[in-house]
Amino acid sequence: SQQGEEDPQALSIQEGENATMNCSYKTSINNLQWYRQNSGRGLVHLILIRSNEREKHSGRLRVTLDTSKKSSSLLITASRAADTASYFCATDAGWGGKLIFGQGTELSVKP
Amino acid sequence: DTGVSQNPRHKITKRGQNVTFRCDPISEHNRLYWYRQTLGQGPEFLTYFQNEAQLEKSRLLSDRFSAERPKGSFSTLEIQRTEQGDSAMYLCASSLGSGTATNEKLFFGSGTQLSVL
Numbered sequence: 001s002q003q004g005e006e007d008p009q010a011l012s013i014q015e016g017e018n019a020t021m022n023c024s025y026k027t028s029i030n031n032l033q034w035y036r037q038n039s040g041r042g043l044v045h046l047i048l049i050r051s052n053e054r055e056k057h058s059g060r061l062r063v064t065l066d067t068s069k070k071s072s073s074l075l076i077t078a079s080r081a082a083d084t085a086s087y088f089c090a091t092d093a094g095w096g097g098k099l100i101f102g103q104g105t106e107l108s109v110k111p
Numbered sequence: 112d113t114g115v116s117q118n119p120r121h122k123i124t125k126r127g128q129n130v131t132f133r134c135d136p137i138s139e140h141n142r143l144y145w146y147r148q149t150l151g152q153g154p155e156f157l158t159y160f161q162n163e164a165q166l167e168k169s170r171l172l173s174d175r176f177s178a179e180r181p182k183g184s185f186s187t188l189e190i191q192r193t194e195q196g197d198s199a200m201y202l203c204a205s206s207l208g209s210g211t212a213t214n215e216k217l218f219f220g221s222g223t224q225l226s227v228l
Contacts, residue, residue, distance in 0.1 A: 033216060040222075040224075041221055042115070042202060042204075042221045042222055043202070043217075044219070045216035045218070048215060088154070098156055098167060099156075099217060100156060101153035101154045103151075103152060104151075104152070104153050
């Protein structure tokens with residue numbers, strides 16, 4: 001079963017705009033990760049935030065984590081058409097590092 | 112290319128047939144995962160190996176599914192007596208970790224797309 005719920009399910013924006021995706025989860029976590037998936041391909045790791053961190057940046061990506069609300073957000077600034085993909089949050093909650101993925105947000109960036 | 116490799120990329124089979132998929136992880140990675148993904152959904156965990164030991168199997172996985180990882184290198188996922196509901200993308204991922212340590216990240220293959228007619 002899925003651990004996370006992502007919001008929105010789909011997002012369409014213009015190139016240059018910012019895109020924000022949200023993820024909520026149910027149980028305590030060790031860390032939360034975001035992955036990107038282009039159509040028909042495997043997932044690619046974007047960024048990891050640990051349970052004791054509140055915010056993290058990587059290039060045009062900004063991730064926040066609120067463990068009291070069991071939620072995270074991913075912000076992509078100055079979006080490009082090449083950012084068009086599905087984005088998934090994943091939580092590492094248990095022994096051995098199994099990741100549980102959310103349902104994903106499908107992002108479309110129009111040139 | 113030293114990434115995670117999955118074969119075949121596509122598999123079309125008739126209901127009731129058996130199918131087997133192969134995953135070659137990144138060579139130094141000791142952890143290997145199988146996930147299943149249907150259209151519009153996130154990957155769903157199936158099973159997990161640390162070296163050659165299968166440490167966890169999803170309760171959602173029927174007895175028709177079996178996975179192996181002989182010698183802790185490549186892994187195979189077999190589905191017996193396939194059903195139309197088995198149609199999905201089967202993803203393999205690997206990582207490097209020890210004991211019960213959490214993962215820093217997973218490296219995914221491109222997946223095997225299974226269509227059961």
